[in-house]
Amino acid sequence: MMRRTLLMTCLLAMPLALAAEQPSVQVEPPNLHGSRTVESQTGAAVVRDYLESWQAFRTAMDQNRADLLSPDFAGTALDKLTETIHEQAAVGIHTRYTDRAHHLQIVFYSPEGLSLQMTDDAEYDMQVIDHDKVLTTQHMHARYLVVLTPAEARWRVRIFQSEPAATPAD
Helix, strand or coil, X not given: CHHHHHHHHHHHHHHHXXXXXXXXXXXXXXXXXXXXXXXXXXXXXXXXXXXXXXXXXXHHHHHCCHHHCCCCECHHHHHHHHHHHHHHHHCCEEEEEEEEEEEEEEEEXXXXXXXXXXXXXXXXXXXXXXXXXXXXXXXXXXEEEEEEEEECCEEEEEEEEECCCCEEXX
């Protein structure tokens, strides 16, 4: 009986623990200026794929594995993130990101549907780690300009640029 209760408690607590690790996501209605209208399915797919790209980004930076980026990133974003991973691996560090919140808004959708631009006011924790020793931990806030393009069955991040540089949150 006690074993069964313990098992049920663990099974019920696991989804709660996983949910606690998920970032808060707020999606504003598109603020488009002279571009194509965003269909609701397209908007939902873009948000889903962008948030999945953050998962790939976090894992790749923590494990120093640029190969984990290619399903979610392309072009300039892939090149810059790959370079960053190679640089940190060369000095023997890795970076752990925990995204806390995303405030997303689509601001442009090209008339032919080949690119979409959005902003992300992101909050995240960043730890720089040397082997198993945490060198620094910072709570950050950054506004990202993101350009996504359709590829196969998903949207891939082509430009992933903070503007201005990320700053520690107050």
